[in-house]
Amino acid sequence: MTTPERSTAERTGIVVLVSGSGTNLQALIDAAADPAYGVRIVAVGADRAGITGLHRAAAAGIPTFVCRVQDHEDRAAWDAELARRIGDHEPAFVVSAGFMKLLGPQVLSRWVVLNTHPALLPLFPGAHAVRDALAAGATETGCTVHVVDSGVDTGPVLAQATVPVLEGDTEEALHERIKAVEHPLLVEYVGRAAREGITVTDGKASIP
Secondary structure (H helix, E strand, O other), rough: OOOOOOOOOEEOOOOOEEEOOOOOHEEEEEEEEOOHHHHEEEEEEEOOOOEEEHHHHHOOOOEEEEEHHHHOOHHHHHHHHHHHHHHHHOOOEEEEEEOOOOOOHHOOOOOOOOEOOOOOOOOOOOOOOOOHHHHOOHHHHHHHHEEOOOOOOOOOOOOOEEEEEOOOHHHHHHHHHHHHHHHHHOOOOOOHHHHHOEEEOOEEEOOO
């Protein structure tokens, strides 16, 4: 699966999926304000209404949509509807920016989906990565940009950045320091994927 190379003037359209406050989304919105970044956020989707991430998108004039699991007969029906809603905007690829639902085959078979995770995968996958790192007594953690597959944070890794765990760290304090490196890492690799293309072959992801 490959996203095509796009010229900076053309700008590559992406859909961003969010579930909460949308700080990673805001980093992408800020970066995309510069035409040279080569990215246009064509829509922001969420799995619940009323979240700050949707407000951030609306404030930036970006179309939004909500696709809730509980509004569908089962996860397969939700996945199909999510794929339809994403497809309405014809993105080159999708970014999961704090989207807290596992994506299904209808989405993953159509688009490369980039995700950011607040740990050095394969360590500490799942929804409580920062808490788990502290509980394990890790002296170092960080963040990962990877391609989503059908597992829980098991997809091919594109890039990682490390963050030291400090004595007396709380989950909140450590997470804030991770965000400080996570945002620019996500911005860098989404931009590169848009400008240069991304290829996923035999479980490995690469950007030329």
